[in-house]
Amino acid sequence: MHNWGMFEWGDLRYLLAVARHGSTLAAARALGVNQSTVHRRLAELERRLGTPLAVRRPTGYQLTEFGSVILPLARSVEDAVIALERQARGAGEAVTGTIRLTCPEPIVGRLTQSGLLDRFHARYPDAHIELLTSDRYLDLSRGEADVALRSGEPEDPHLVGRKVADSFWALYASPEYIARHGAPAGTADLRRHRLVAFDGAMSQHRANVWLASVAPGATIAATNSSVLGVLLAARSGVGLAALPTTIAEGEPGLVEVLPTIPELTRGWYLLTHPDLRRQPRIAAFFAFVFADLAALRAVLMG
Structure with a gap:
């Protein structure tokens, strides 16, 4: 290796993005930069280190042997930078700054x-809540959000928080669908019906797993990743869909x-990373929500 004095630690994030996403285009989208920037910074990192880190294959980019060796070290650098940023965002005792809440x-x-x-906001006028909306779980450990409001048992054992409500699901259809195909008499009757399922990032959602177990071979009339x-697909009349009761019961175009x-019942959890939990703005937000759980439960459970 050479040119350590000129080594740019920030270029490691381009290597990490290519390793995670498999292509420079996908890496560029994830980082919010141009694809040419990813090519240029990765090439510069290789030049500084004096050896190739990734090679292009028909199926995408693949790390070289050396790239695979340093990948865990690059992740350690990233973890350290994220931890430093967390501490910097929470510096001071005043409840100020942005709380990035994903739900x-x-x-x-x-x-x-x-x-x-x-x-x-009225209680803490110098704090601001920024909503990050996503049907996938943003990674709190990677700093994608500060606080998460999500259903299902926490997958990351390092997150801290508590259960705040229950999440109930039922099966719904439009009145038009019921007029054409009738309503199922029970779960055993579902295999003769048309179903709406999840795809993409949500293809392994528990609703899909349940439908596959109780209605194997049923016709999948439509899929969507959210x-x-x-x-909306169920409301249009194309098929039956498993949906959260909180939002489906308020839809005039759907019937339970x-x-x-x-099998689909889960808890709602308010979670954060332990490095953030004692920071003033996060601690204030948790305390405020826990003091008014009735309002939050009305949002989550109707």
């Missing part, structure tokens, strides 16, 4: 209309055809 898209409207966030997309499904 599922269907909840956003109910949360903002509840007045809960407005009351928090809860709202599946809801099977009641709450125990």
